[in-house]
Amino acid sequence: MVDAMAASGVEDERVGGEVRGEEEDDDVPQLSAAAMEALREFLAEQQRPEEQDETGGGEGGVELVPEDWRLSQFWYDERTARALVEEVVRLVSPSGSGSAAGAVACIACPTLYAYLKKTDPGVPAQLLEYDERFGQYGGDFTFYDYNRPEELPPAMKHAYRVVVADPPYLSKECLEKVAKTVSFLAQPEGSFLLLLTGEVQKDRALELLNVRPCGFRPRHSNKLGNEFRLFTNYDPADRLGGWDQSDGASI
Ligand SMILES: C[S@@+](CC[C@H](N)C(=O)[O-])C[C@H]1O[C@@H](n2cnc3c(N)ncnc32)[C@H](O)[C@@H]1O
Numbered sequence: 001m002v003d004a005m006a007a008s009g010v011e012d013e014r015v016g017g018e019v020r021g022e023e024e025d026d027d028v029p030q031l032s033a034a035a036m037e038a039l040r041e042f043l044a045e046q047q048r049p050e051e052q053d054e055t056g057g058g059e060g061g062v063e064l065v066p067e068d069w070r071l072s073q074f075w076y077d078e079r080t081a082r083a084l085v086e087e088v089v090r091l092v093s094p095s096g097s098g099s100a101a102g103a104v105a106c107i108a109c110p111t112l113y114a115y116l117k118k119t120d121p122g123v124p125a126q127l128l129e130y131d132e133r134f135g136q137y138g139g140d141f142t143f144y145d146y147n148r149p150e151e152l153p154p155a156m157k158h159a160y161r162v163v164v165a166d167p168p169y170l171s172k173e174c175l176e177k178v179a180k181t182v183s184f185l186a187q188p189e190g191s192f193l194l195l196l197t198g199e200v201q202k203d204r205a206l207e208l209l210n211v212r213p214c215g216f217r218p219r220h221s222n223k224l225g226n227e228f229r230l231f232t233n234y235d236p237a238d239r240l241g242g243w244d245q246s247d248g249a250s251i
Contacts, residue, residue: 062114065133067222072168073131074220081115083216084164084194084230087240088112089120091162091192102161105185107144107178109166109196110134126156128181130168149180160185166196170226175201179208192234199227209233215241 062081067073076084092102103124106113113127117140127137128144135141142152146167163185167178175197182193195211196218205211211231218230235243 062111062118064111064114065131068131071131074222076109076111077219077221080218080220081111082119083240084112084218085115085119087194087236088116088162088164089123090239092123103159104162104164105156105160107163107165107181107185108146108168109164112164112166113137113140126160128152144181146174146177146181149177150184152181152184157184158187160191161187162192162194164194164196170198170200172204175204175208182209193232195231197229197231199229202229202231205231213244215244217241 061078064075067075088104092104103126104116105126105128106116107128108130110127110129110131113125113134116123116125117137125140126142127134127140128142130143130145132143142156144152163182165178165182167174185191186193193209193211195205195209197205199213202213209231211233214230214232214236216230218228220228230240232240232243
C-alpha cells in the first residue's frame with residue numbers, strides 16, 4: 001500500500017502541501033497530517049537501507065540498522081538500553097564468589113546486544129535474530145526464527161546464565177514458541193530471564209516463564225501505542241523499580 005501510494009504520486013501531492021481547492025475530490029481517502037508524517041518518515045527510512053541509525057544519538061550511542069517495521073522492529077531508546085545493559089552486566093559478573101562469568105543470550109533484541117558490546121566488549125553474548133543484516137556481528141549472530149524455536153546449534157543448549165527476550169509479536173503462539181527457546185538456552189540449575197513484551201502478555205508470561213512485571217518502564221525511540229513492560233523471573237529489588245507490587249507480584 002505504501003509503495004502504491006508513492007508510485008501514484010499521492011504522497012508528493014500531500015507532503016508538498018499543494019492545495020487543490022475546489023478540484024479536491026471529497027471521496028478520495030486522505031491521511032491525517034500525523035499519519036502522513038509517519039508515512040514520509042517510513043519512506044525516507046526505506047530509501048536509505050544501507051545507512052545506519054544511531055540510537056541515542058549523542059556520545060556513547062550505538063550504530064544500528066534502520067528499523068524495518070515489517071519485521072516488527074522498534075528499537076529501545078538509549079535510557080532503556082542502558083538500564084538493561086547495567087542489569088545484565090551485574091547479573092553475569094561474578095562478585096567475588098569465584099564462579100565463572102556467565103554468557104548472555106539476546107533473543108530478538110539487537111539494540112541490547114549492541115549496547116552491551118559497546119559498554120563491556122568482554123561479556124560473552126549471542127544475538128539470536130531473524131534479520132540477517134545483523135550478520136555484521138559475525139560469530140555472535142545466530143539466525144533465529146521463532147517458528148523453529150529449537151533449531152539452534154547444539155553448543156547453545158543450556159549455555160546461558162542470562163537470557164533476554166523481546167518477541168516480535170504479541171500472540172500466544174509467539175510467546176509459547178519463544179518460551180521453548182528460552183528453555184533450550186537456559187541452564188538447568190536456573191538462569192536469569194528478562195522478558196520485554198506488552199502488558200497484555202502478563203498472565204501468559206507468568207504461566208509460561210514464571211516472570212513478573214517490574215516497575216521500570218521500557219521505551220522505544222519510535223513510540224508504540226501498546227503498554228510495554230519488562231518482566232523478570234527474579235526480584236530485582238531496588239533495581240529496575242523492583243517487582244511491581246501493584247501488579248500483585250509476590251515472592
Ligand atoms: C519487537 S522487536 C524487539 C527489538 C528490541 N526492542 C530492540 O531494540 O533490540 C522484535 C525483533 O524480532 C525480530 N523478528 C522478526 N521476525 C522474527 C521471527 N520470525 N523470528 C524471530 N525474530 C523475529 C525482529 O527483527 C526484531 O528485532
